[in-house]
Amino acid sequence: MENPLPIAVDFPNQNIQIEFDADAINANSPNPTGDLSDSHRNGTIIRPHLLLPKPDAPPGLLKKSFSFPEKFDSPASAIGKFFREKSNSVSEALKRISSLTKDGNGEEEEDLLVKEFDLVGVKVVKRLKQGTKELNVRISFFSRSNCRDCTAVRSFLRERDLSYVEINIDVYPGRERELRERTGGDSVPQLFFNEKLIGGLAALNSLRNGGMLEAKLEEILGTKCPDDAPAPPVYGFDEEGEVAVMDEMAEIVKVVRQRVPIQDRITKMKFVKNCFSGAELVEELIHQLECGRKKAVEIGKQLARRHFIHHVFGDNEFEDGNHFYRFLEHESFIPNCYNFRGVVNDSKPKDAAAVSRSLTCIMSAIVESYASDDRLKLDYLGISNSEEFRRYVNVVEDLQRIDLLTLSHDEKLAFFLNLHNSMAIHAVIRIGHPGGMIDRRPFFSDFMYVIGGHPYSLNSIRNGILRSNRRPPFSLIKPFSNGDKRLELSFGKVIELIHFGMWNATRGSPRIRFFRCEGIESELKKAAREYFEREDGVQVDLAKRRVYLPRIIKWYSADFCQEKQLPNWIINYLDASKAGLLTHLLSDGGSANIAYQDYDWSLNL
Known part of the structure; x- marks a missing residue:
């Protein structure tokens, strides 16, 4: 029998882990419960057997009554169903009363508990619940986006499975004054246990290395968090900040x-x-x-x-x-623009570079808080419910009539790369990730923002702007026709490294990142190196004299050098191990066969 699938069920006074073997159950008992399993694309969901004890509902949770259904097949059937349910409720109550019978010592009688199961493919393991210590202390720290020390503090707290509140000054600029008042400066990170200042990364490392961190937590473990501790950000409340200036033409x-x-x-x-x-x-x-x-x-x-x-x-x-x-x-195109909410933003358009920086800081904060450490997986539900994302949605409304022609080359490159990646997150949250070829058009072409008075989709940003208005893969037409105003923003020359900086919410795409205009070329090179190091990146097979490249390079081959020159180009972005293998393969003067990896279109959950 293969390893069973464990399912944990909590009972009032015990913890029973029930392990099901789906194959054994389906093979020996086609449908023992009447509805035991549901087949899904990614596996099988096993439901508990009817003979197994049912866990108690959490305190305060009332089961919805179906005694008076909203729709009746017939009055007679409804009345019969009502009496059956009431009869079952009485029987269940009697069972509960009998199960609470106690012996002379005042202990619960365990003879009535289930001791034996004769079910095919089911393994029952009885374990005691492990007591957990409730942590009353509030751990909070002030941070900024793209801060290495802040990332280190965040990773440390996650590794220790400690709940914390992060106050990002770039997202909540109004809290910067509080940071200065509490610490006497504006440097980050600044860590707090309740209202007590611990300090920055150096102070945290000192406590950890000296073995004093646990003692510090224990010191205030039983105390209630006072009101003067740094308050968590509240969803839906905007800070008093810059007042929007109405356009003189409004x-x-x-x-x-x-x-x-x-x-x-x-x-x-x-x-x-x-x-x-x-x-x-x-x-x-x-x-x-x-x-x-x-x-x-x-x-x-x-x-x-x-x-x-x-x-x-x-x-x-x-x-x-x-x-x-x-x-x-x-x-x-306005109905498809998700940064337009009913009315035009009549405020005076803000400086494009300033709006770009604001969006970059907010999206960086979102990724740092809701992505895995390797940034290959995102918590989309957490993002959609976050205050950071709510503020992002407000900020993108400033793009409606913005003037992007004022941006420099590097500012424009960073803006559109970041916009592409942030729109992909927004698209997953609002319309969902494409499940197949048919669903990709709404995701890549129909989900839009209105920017500078014109519509932009993921497709038009990648192929129309960043790829100098080149045809997308498997398409016969260009994104922008002659005379399109958006051509003024299109880059005159394609930078092939852009493909490793664009993210589309799939497992096969490069990891998500947001760029600053300063040093963006080096950041793109770093993104390419990271992508090629992956299993689905670049692989070298010396025995077959074959080099496996990412499928992205094949799709956008027009942006790269000729295929026979790809190994020489790509060697500059490989780590020492892969570069050594590829150098050895090319050193004898023989030809190398090029093959392309499969692309994983599944959502990066």
Whole structure:
């Protein structure tokens, strides 16, 4: 018999671990319980046998009554079901009373407990519950994103399985003042046990190496956490920070939105929805602002530059006459934009570099808190319920009318790499991860953000912006057509290392990371090295004279050198062991066969 699948069941006064062997059960008893197992894609879920004792419900948890169902097949069947349930409830109550019978010493009688099971494929192990010590102390520490010492403190607490509260100053800038008041400076990390300051990483290492950490915890273990200890961040409460400055055109837009006739029209043999003519907008501006026609046309151009309105075909900026325009909120792509929540952000657009830094800090904090140490697995449920993610969703609304043309080359590269990776997390949370080929289009092409007045998907960022508007794999068309305004942001030359910095929520993709514009080239090289070191990265088989490369290189072969030159290019990003094998393979002048690894599309849970 193969190793059984363990299932732990808690009983009132004991811990019984019941181990099922699914194969043995299914082979010897096709369906002993009537509904024992459910087959799933990733395995089999085994349900407890009907003859096994049932665990008690947690205190305070009431079982939902089905005595009065919402839907009846017939009155007679409903009445019969009601009496059957009540009869079962009485029987269960009698059983519980009898099980509580005590002997003369006041101890519970164990003769009535189940001692023997005659079930095929079931193994019962009776173990005593292990007492656990409740830790009342609140461990909290102040941190910043991308801080090596903060990562060390976080890893230490996780290894010791200690619950902690992290207060990231980059996510909660209002708490920086509290940090200064409590510690006398702004350096991080700063660790607290309740209200008592322990210090930074050096102080923590000193306690650990000196064997004083346990004593320090025991010292305050039984004390209640006082009110003056650092408070955990509260979900849903924004701090008093920078007040949004309304765009100077916002009041004008607010008026003309209500006054301009918005209709469906036909132009150039095409049906366009929710639009108005340039002449109608000009007339309304003249009437509302009491200005001349030339001034009204100039205001219309400013509205177009600030992405309040767009030409229906993107042909021109703004002109008076029979040219049709629509407001940003009426664009056809808006329903698919997940950083748009009903209304346009009328605030004055913030500096693109500042917004980029803010997004990077928040997403780095999310990954540090909810990813595994190797960053190959993410806790999406934890992310979706976190205050950090709520703030991220608020910040991405600032991208709606932002001007990305002000970014430098490296700033733009870091912005789009980080945006791609953060959008992938958002897409998994909002629409789910694609289970197959058919589901990949909604994930990679239909999930969008409106950025600078234009829609961007994962596909358009990777292939349209970062790959210089090249066709995606297995596609015949480019992401952006001629005349598309987004081409102004497209890179003129492809940087092949970008493929190792982009993450798409699969186990086969490189690990998730967020980049800073400073030193981004070296960070991309580091990402490539880490990816090639994996089992599904680069492998060298000397016996077969074969080099196994990641499937990503095959899909985007147009971005890399010729296939026969790939071993010489890739050797620069290998560790000493693999580089030595590959050098030995290429040293005799013979040819190396190139093969590509399979790609794992499963979600990185």
